[in-house]
Amino acid sequence: MTVSPLAPERFPTLPAVAGVRIATHAAGIRYEQRADLMLAELPAGTTVAGTFTRSLCPAAPVDWCRNMLPTGLARAIVCNSGNANAFTGRAGETAARLTAETVAGALGFEPTEVFLASTGVIGETLPEATLVEALPILAGELTEVTPAGWAAAAGAITTTDTFPKGASAVMRHDGTSANVVGIAKGSGMIAPDMATMLAFVFTDLAVSAEVLQHCLSAAVEKSFNCITVDSDTSTSDTVLLFATGCVGAQDPITTTADPRLHGFVDALEEVALDLAHQIVRDGEGASKFVTVRVGGAADDVAARTIALSIANSPLVKTALAAEDANWGRIVMAVGKAGQAANRDELAIWIGDEPAARHGVQSPTYSEERATAHLREPAVTLAVDVGVGTGEATIWTCDLTHGYIDINAGYRS
Amino acid sequence: MTVSPLAPERFPTLPAVAGVRIATHAAGIRYEQRADLMLAELPAGTTVAGTFTRSLCPAAPVDWCRNMLPTGLARAIVCNSGNANAFTGRAGETAARLTAETVAGALGFEPTEVFLASTGVIGETLPEATLVEALPILAGELTEVTPAGWAAAAGAITTTDTFPKGASAVMRHDGTSANVVGIAKGSGMIAPDMATMLAFVFTDLAVSAEVLQHCLSAAVEKSFNCITVDSDTSTSDTVLLFATGCVGAQDPITTTADPRLHGFVDALEEVALDLAHQIVRDGEGASKFVTVRVGGAADDVAARTIALSIANSPLVKTALAAEDANWGRIVMAVGKAGQAANRDELAIWIGDEPAARHGVQSPTYSEERATAHLREPAVTLAVDVGVGTGEATIWTCDLTHGYIDINAGYRS
Numbered sequence: 001m002t003v004s005p006l007a008p009e010r011f012p013t014l015p016a017v018a019g020v021r022i023a024t025h026a027a028g029i030r031y032e033q034r035a036d037l038m039l040a041e042l043p044a045g046t047t048v049a050g051t052f053t054r055s056l057c058p059a060a061p062v063d064w065c066r067n068m069l070p071t072g073l074a075r076a077i078v079c080n081s082g083n084a085n086a087f088t089g090r091a092g093e094t095a096a097r098l099t100a101e102t103v104a105g106a107l108g109f110e111p112t113e114v115f116l117a118s119t120g121v122i123g124e125t126l127p128e129a130t131l132v133e134a135l136p137i138l139a140g141e142l143t144e145v146t147p148a149g150w151a152a153a154a155g156a157i158t159t160t161d162t163f164p165k166g167a168s169a170v171m172r173h174d175g176t177s178a179n180v181v182g183i184a185k186g187s188g189m190i191a192p193d194m195a196t197m198l199a200f201v202f203t204d205l206a207v208s209a210e211v212l213q214h215c216l217s218a219a220v221e222k223s224f225n226c227i228t229v230d231s232d233t234s235t236s237d238t239v240l241l242f243a244t245g246c247v248g249a250q251d252p253i254t255t256t257a258d259p260r261l262h263g264f265v266d267a268l269e270e271v272a273l274d275l276a277h278q279i280v281r282d283g284e285g286a287s288k289f290v291t292v293r294v295g296g297a298a299d300d301v302a303a304r305t306i307a308l309s310i311a312n313s314p315l316v317k318t319a320l321a322a323e324d325a326n327w328g329r330i331v332m333a334v335g336k337a338g339q340a341a342n343r344d345e346l347a348i349w350i351g352d353e354p355a356a357r358h359g360v361q362s363p364t365y366s367e368e369r370a371t372a373h374l375r376e377p378a379v380t381l382a383v384d385v386g387v388g389t390g391e392a393t394i395w396t397c398d399l400t401h402g403y404i405d406i407n408a409g410y411r412s
Numbered sequence: 413m414t415v416s417p418l419a420p421e422r423f424p425t426l427p428a429v430a431g432v433r434i435a436t437h438a439a440g441i442r443y444e445q446r447a448d449l450m451l452a453e454l455p456a457g458t459t460v461a462g463t464f465t466r467s468l469c470p471a472a473p474v475d476w477c478r479n480m481l482p483t484g485l486a487r488a489i490v491c492n493s494g495n496a497n498a499f500t501g502r503a504g505e506t507a508a509r510l511t512a513e514t515v516a517g518a519l520g521f522e523p524t525e526v527f528l529a530s531t532g533v534i535g536e537t538l539p540e541a542t543l544v545e546a547l548p549i550l551a552g553e554l555t556e557v558t559p560a561g562w563a564a565a566a567g568a569i570t571t572t573d574t575f576p577k578g579a580s581a582v583m584r585h586d587g588t589s590a591n592v593v594g595i596a597k598g599s600g601m602i603a604p605d606m607a608t609m610l611a612f613v614f615t616d617l618a619v620s621a622e623v624l625q626h627c628l629s630a631a632v633e634k635s636f637n638c639i640t641v642d643s644d645t646s647t648s649d650t651v652l653l654f655a656t657g658c659v660g661a662q663d664p665i666t667t668t669a670d671p672r673l674h675g676f677v678d679a680l681e682e683v684a685l686d687l688a689h690q691i692v693r694d695g696e697g698a699s700k701f702v703t704v705r706v707g708g709a710a711d712d713v714a715a716r717t718i719a720l721s722i723a724n725s726p727l728v729k730t731a732l733a734a735e736d737a738n739w740g741r742i743v744m745a746v747g748k749a750g751q752a753a754n755r756d757e758l759a760i761w762i763g764d765e766p767a768a769r770h771g772v773q774s775p776t777y778s779e780e781r782a783t784a785h786l787r788e789p790a791v792t793l794a795v796d797v798g799v800g801t802g803e804a805t806i807w808t809c810d811l812t813h814g815y816i817d818i819n820a821g822y823r824s
Contacts, residue, residue, distance in 0.1 A: 057747030057755040087743045089756065089772035122740030123773050230726040232741075233748035314642045314726070314811075318819035328534030329644075331499045335469030336645035343469040344501065360501035361535050399726075401816050407730035408812070 004187075006281035006289050006377060006397070007163040014150040014168045015179045018204035019043040019244035022149045023141040024156040027134035029127060030082025030120055035156035037131070038079045039138040040145075040200070041107060046244045048074035048115065049213035051220045053237035059086030060096040060126075061116035062236060068112050072209025074242055075113035076103050077200055079157045080131070081185075082120040086235040095126040102132050106139035117198050117238045119159055119185065154183040157198055160406070161187050161282050167274035169267035171205060173260040178205035178247040180267040184275040187229065187282035197224060199239045199275050205264055206245035206252035214256055215265055216241045223272035226304075227395045229283040230403070231312040241268070280395045285402025288320050288374075290395065293382040296347075297390035302339040304392035306385060309337035317399030320379065325370035327355040334385060345386025350374065416599075418693035418701050418789060418809070419575040426562040426580045427591050430616035431455040431656035434561045435553040436568040439546040441539060442494025442532055447568035449543075450491045451550040452557075452612070453519060458656045460486035460527065461625035463632045465649035471498030472508040472538075473528035474648060480524050484621025486654055487525035488515050489612055491569045492543070493597075494532040498647040507538040514544050518551035529610050529650045531571055531597065566595040569610055572818070573599050573694050579686035581679035583617060585672040590617035590659040592679040596687040599641065599694035609636060611651045611687050617676055618657035618664035626668055627677050628653045635684035638716075639807045641695040642815070643724040653680070692807045697814020700732050700786075702807065705794040708759075709802035714751040716804035718797060721749035729811030732791065737782035739767040746795060757798025763791065 020042060024035040050069050052062050068074075078099055085092045100114035118126065143149065154164035168181040182201035207215070220239055245252060253260055281289055292311045297303035310316055313333040319326040327348050334341050344359035351373030354362040373379060432454060436447040462481050464474050480486075490511055497504045512526035530538060555561065566576035580593040594613035619627070632651055657664060665672055693701055704723045709715035722728055725745040731738040739760050746753050756771035763785030766774040785791060 053747075054750070055744070055747030056750070056753050057743050057758065084740075087740065087755070087758075087768070087771065087773075089770065091772070122743060123768070232725055232727045232744060235744055235747050313644055314815070315644045315819055318816055321816070322820035324820070328496075328499065331469050331534060332467070332644060332647055335465075335467030335647050338466070338468070341468045343499070346469065346499075356499070356535070358501065359499065360503070361499075399816065400820070401813055403726070404730055404733070404811065404813050404816060407727055408734035408736070 002162065004162045004282050004286055006286055008278065011151050011154065011164055012166050012168065013147045014166050014181050016145055017179050017181050017202040017244060018246035019046070020145045020202050021142040022145045022153050023138040023143065024152045025134050025138045027130050029080055029130055035152060036081045037134055037138060038153045038156040039103065039135065039142065040077045040153065041142050042075050042242055043244050043246065044075065046074050046242050047072050047207060047209040047212050049209060049216040049241045051217060051239045053234055055233055055235045057087065057235050059084050059118060059236040060088060060092035061085055061118045062238060064096045064100065064116050065238060068115060071112060073113055074115055075109040076107065077115045077240060077242070078103055078135070079117040079198065081157055081159050083118060083124055083126050084120045084122045084236050085118040085126040086122040088123065088125050091125045095128045098128050099131050099135065102135045103139065106136045115240055117236065119157065119198055119236055122235060150181065150183060157183065157185045159185065161185050163282060165275055165278040167271045169270040171263040171267040173263045176248055176260060178203055178264070180271050182271045182275050184279060186279045187284055197234060197237045197279060199224065201241045201268070201271060202244070204244050204246040206248040207243040207264065208252060208254040211253055211256055211261070212241055212243050215268055219269045219272040222269060223276040226393060227276045227280050228308060228311050229280065229397060277395060280397050283397035284406045285400040286397030287400055288398040289378040290320060290397055291380040292394045292396065293380065294385065295391040296384035296386045296388060298340045298388045299390040300392055303390040304394070305339050306334055306337040306341065306383070307392045307394040309333045310381065310383065311394045311396035314399055320374065320398040321400045323371060323374040325350055325355065325367050325374060330381060330383060334383060340387045342386035347384040347386070349382040351380055414574065416574045416694050416698060418698055420690065423563050423566065423576055424578050424580065425559045426578050426593050428557055429591050429593050429614040429656060430658035431458070432557045432614050433554040434557045434565050435550040435555065436564045437546050437550045439542050441492055441542055447564060448493045449546055449550060450565045450568040451515065451547065451554065452489045452565065453554050454487050454654055455656050455658065456487065458486050458654050459484050459619060459621040459624050461621060461628040461653045463629060463651045465646055467645055467647045469499065469647050471496050471530060471648040472500060472504035473497055473530045474650060476508045476512065476528050477650060480527060483524060485525055486527055487521040488519065489527045489652060489654070490515055491529040491610065493569055493571050495530060495536055495538050496532045496534045496648050497530040497538040498534040500535065500537050503537045507540045510540050511543050511547065514547045515551065518548045527652055529648065531569065531610055531648055534647060562593065562595060569595065569597045571597065573597050575694060577687055577690040579683045581682040583675040583679040585675045588660055588672060590615055590676070592683050594683045594687050596691060598691045599696055609646060609649045609691060611636065613653045613680065613683060614656065616656050616658040618660040619655045619676065620664060620666040623665055623668055623673070624653055624655055627680055631681045631684040634681060635688040638805060639688045639692050640720060640723050641692065641809060689807060692809050695809035696818045697812040698809030699812055700810040701790045702732060702809060703792040704806045704808065705792065706797065707803040708796035708798050708800060710752045710800045711802040712804055715802040716806070717751050718746055718749040718753065718795070719804045719806040721745045722793065722795065723806045723808035726811055732786065732810040733812045735783060735786040737762055737767065737779050737786060742793060742795060746797060752799045754798035759796040759798070761794040762786065
């Protein structure tokens, strides 16, 4: 496995989040000689928020988490890689419940406080016996999380990611300081596995579940929901945010009007965007990190649809892979998006180079300058569709032979 | 250029359509040493129907045809390859009008009776002078169409298609017999050109423009609108149907209740579907001709959305390229389609092999049998989503290294 050329130089040194204890284990669910199971224990009173795949064929752990979320309380998150426990019917539900019961039994709380995520092949029953044997071992090995612990956890949840993903930020307000730390996995949907976008974010700040959900939903909308690798949506996408409450426990944040929330929201959004960008940078076969900005749309939703049409167009993505300033394909992608666009006012920039304006090629356009920008590892396409003030930004990667190599390979 | 492995053995021997005269010419618009301009002249009284791209950034010839269509009358169709005359602003409009005026002047009818299509690169001004010089030459070379003439016309309108496309059928009713003949081009959107789906269909049957449009819209809905290569929609897609009226001129079909229409509709649909399938068989890099059938949906529109989600999924398409029976990706594509589907009743077939039923892998599933089917050049995926009686069929091709080779190549 070659590490993506767009990978960060190294896994970051992530700070502790007070109250979080973590263990990882090589349970042998599918992979040999690597950790494939992660358990994080959280202190009593930890609040939780979550967002999940919009797939109408969600995996069993997604059903489980959705059912448990309304209590707003969590004591553990368990994640395995190698098997998605998706499209496994009744057997999948049973395996999910058994996983939660085993952890709850070993640690002395309720199964309803255990959150679950699974990533890997679809349609194969999760090997319950393996989990029931491994989970008590993990429970016995839990330790307060260290930088090495975060790195191990980020590695355990990967499938065919080419690098583990982590990010952190600090929230400060008057005398209060809290950490926000996240790990994530995903690079689109990767063979041999049905891959998945998973992210687990932890903070030691005391925040009510309701406010936490409000903050998470907003942060996800601006980060994980603004990336696309190949337009394919997993059955298992899950983002969970846990607040242990160890910082500010005597005065938790319980309203969105709390002034301390600004710093927290900033830190959360920073971590979410960092993780989301790392997922794009690990996009299957990616050789370019691509920012698509759309302005001048009827509204922000229309801008987003147009930006996704550009970002998901195989023709735009292959042109980027070839470092080919074929901006006609951007016109095509705008045209097919189905949102209001004024062809005769359309403007397109490749990096800072104006390629088109007023519906024709820009008189000053230099294909040489545009191509020079496209040779960079991070490129920007900007479009103004000339009808309003709606705007959106989407991040994606290019479409290369590497994507075909990864996804047209056999699973076995 | 390697001919697609899915190409028909040879170009068909197409019969004459009474009244149609055709000429082709190597005008040198972009390509060297090949015909790139086609002119078909039609007798006075020829009726016309058309359907066009839904792109909001349509090319100048699409605007022109849309404006001329309401008269329902046509005397000529001109098509050039090598330049799409798209995103060319006022200059593009002028070039389109000049083309129509030149043909009309040479042949002695009105410019408003000349229909236009252009296919090729986007954003470059159509070389008017070249056309103005070449078109009178073509007008002088018009001859009653022969099998060789159809083949030449089908070749002249190609861009980087790997084979020319033609089809015919005969309409018979009591003593009446009329031909329906079509030519088409397209294989998705092909570099070095911004490609396009163009089809021109001719019949000698006398049919009013209104009835003709009714028949064409219905036929396109079941054929050209049911194919996808890469989900990208051209700025220039055009299907035009011309009825010269040489057969049955004394008693034209002027109502959809006319019993003679059944045979015509059958013949038209046969030609449209044949051409549409040929376009898929020339899909960029295609190694498999893929039929996606969806049943059990809430309605036919929902079934179509789900079938397109499967047919456009890069993960499904790459699995097909690998002859990998990775049906979990079909579950994923159903789940992301956003249409009602009952995960716990979902059934999937690969060819005749039941892969999944009642939301889990079929107990009799043989991956070996499924894989044997996927090794065939024509494969079928069928899905029942278990909520209703809506159904749809979509045709597509797989996604291979060939697609990347073709589309990530430079235009020059």
